[in-house]
Structure formats: C-alpha cells, structure tokens
Amino acid sequence: MTANERDNIRAAMDRLLAGIPLRSNGALTIVRLAEEADVKRHVLTHRHTDLKDEFYARIRAQGHVPDSGRRLRERLEQAEARLEALREENAELRAVNEGYARVVNLLTLENTELDKGDGARVVPLRRP
Template sequence: MSPAPDERNRIRAAMNRILSGKPEHSNGALTIVALAAEAQVPRNALTQRHPDLKNDFYDQVRARGQMPDSERRLRQQVRRLKELRAADAEGIARLKADVEALVGALHQSVTENRVLRQKLSEGSGVVRVLPQRRDGDTTHPVRPI
C-alpha cells in the first residue's frame, strides 16, 4: 500500500494539534499510537516511512519539558524493578545470615553428638536412651525441656 500524498502534512498537523492540547481524532497522549490516530494514518507510517517525523515529535515533546508517555511508563517500570531488586537483595542477605546460623547450629549438634557417642562407647558418664514416642502413644509422654 502506498502512502497518501498528503501523509506527511497530515502527520505534521496532527503533531501541532496534540502538542497544543487540541486533539480531534485521538486521546491526545504523547505517543506514536496517538499521533498516528490523530493523523489518521497507520502506525507504521511513523515507524517505517516517516521516522524523522516520529523523532521530531518526541524532540518537540521533550523541548516543551514534557516526557513522552512511553518514556514515562518505562521509567516507572525501571523504578519498580529497582525496588524489587533491592527487596530481593535484602531477602538474599537474610537467607545468607540464616544459612550461617543453621550451619553453626548443625556444627554444634554434631560436636555434642560426637561427645555423647564417645561417652557412651567409653562407658563413662551416665547416658540414658530416651524412649521413642510413637504418634498416638501416651505411655511415654514427652516433656518439654
């Protein structure tokens, strides 16, 4: 499909309407989609046939101290991703600390178990084997220590 002969003029007129806040055929958003709708041309007219007009539109938006909607959305997404990354880093730090604490507790238990087994094999000291509690078994109640 070949472009309409007045396509560039329609795009420029649409740019002026959107930038002046008086859109007639779109929602007036500062996006290429809105610009294409306002100019009543397909979006690829701006992205493929007239990228210079697309770039000019974004340059004019920035020159007025505004930010294109697509850039605003991307900046919001970047902000959210940075927050998630920071939260993940905190979670990872907590997990690393938990691992260190658990390794320490395991080491202590292994050491105590080794000492008790040694006492049991030497016959020195008093080591009693506690009865195993089976689920539902009330004959050997387990008391908290």
C-alpha cells in the same frame, strides 16, 4: 495531495504537542499522530519520514516523557525497590541459616564426644 497530507500532519503535531487532540487520545506516538492527522501510519513511517523525525525531535525538545516511558520507569523503580527488599531478606536468611549451621555443628561435635567417651549413652526411660 502530498502537500495537504503534510499540512494535516503538521497541524496534528501542533495539536498533540499542545495537548488538544481532536481525533486521538493525545498520546505522543506515531500511531496517534497518524490518527490525529487522519492519515495511515505507513504514510508517516515511509512517505513522510522527515515529519516523523520532526515529531520525535519536538517531543524531545519539550522534555515530555510519553506515558509508556513513564509507566516503564515506574515499573523499573518498583522492581528495583522489590529487588532491594529481597536482597535484605536474603541477607537476613543467610545469617539465620549460618546460625543454624553452627548449632548443628556444635550438636554433632557433642554427640561425637559422647560416643567416644566412657560409654555413656542416652537410654530411653521406660514408661510405668
């Protein structure tokens, strides 16, 4: 039965790598390889580890990026773009905040000078 399993696994490997799956969705994963070969996953991960390693090596040799890897890269690119936008926004807000701080300091200084001066005060106007 082991030889038959190995033949089934190799045939499933060939089909998946060629993009013509019969029993699975065609994803290049061990779970889909097991499904395609009609064997349990643990058969690949425990009994036929050499075939599992061969499958991964053939995927790398083809230069194929699994869908999960491609999705992760897309999410990473989106996150990096969002991070850059947030950095730019942060820099703008810091500049605005520093401007406000200068205005507050200037007004505080002016108020302090008015209090020290000749007693001039701001007196509210009475309403008629």
